[in-house]
Every structure is written in structure tokens, then in C-alpha cells.
Amino acid sequence: MLQFAEQFQDELDQLRNTYKLKFAKDRTYIEQEINLLIDEERKTLDTLNRYLSDHRRNIEKRNHNKRKYNTSSSPH
Known part of the structure; x- marks a missing residue:
């Protein structure tokens, strides 16, 4: 009986180690x-951030140019 218990424990240890x-x-x-x-x-996210930054910069530049060259705007 002791031999069976030892063999069973060894197999359990082997299974545990395998898993x-x-x-x-x-x-x-x-x-x-x-x-x-x-x-x-x-x-x-880096690519998207670069795209959004470039887009925002282009919009700001376009708006600045519109204000700069708009003849109906009041002088600064």
C-alpha cells in the first residue's frame, strides 16, 4: 500500500511539474x-496624434491666412 501511495504521489508531482x-x-x-x-x-496612437497635430496646424495656418488676407477684417 505504501508503494502505491509513493507511486501515486510521484505521478501527481510529475503532472504538477508538467502543468x-x-x-x-x-x-x-x-x-x-x-x-x-x-x-x-x-x-x-502616435500616428493618429501626428495626423491630428498636422491637421490642427494646417487649420490654424489656413485660418491665420484667411484673417491676414481678408480685406473686410479690421486692422490689427
Whole structure:
């Protein structure tokens, strides 16, 4: 009976170690994928921010030029 219990415990330990190793690999893979997604989102947000900044700058420049060359506006 003692031999059966020891064998059973050894098999449980082996299964636990196998699943711990698999979990560690899966966790590492998931963390890598999440980091890639975060990097892609950062790139997308940076691109969007640049676009919006450029667009805002162009609008401001256009409005400034309209005021500058508008003959009906009062002098500054």
C-alpha cells in the first residue's frame, strides 16, 4: 500500500511539474502577445496624434491666412 501511495504521489508531482512548465510557457507567450498588441496600439496612437497635430496646424495656418488676407477684417 505504501508503494502505491509513493507511486501515486510521484505521478501527481510529475503532472504538477508538467502543468507548471506548460503554464509558464503559455504565460510567457501570452505576455509576449500582449506586449506586441500594446506596441501596435502605441504606434497607432502616435500616428493618429501626428495626423491630428498636422491637421490642427494646417487649420490654424489656413485660418491665420484667411484673417491676414481678408480685406473686410479690421486692422490689427
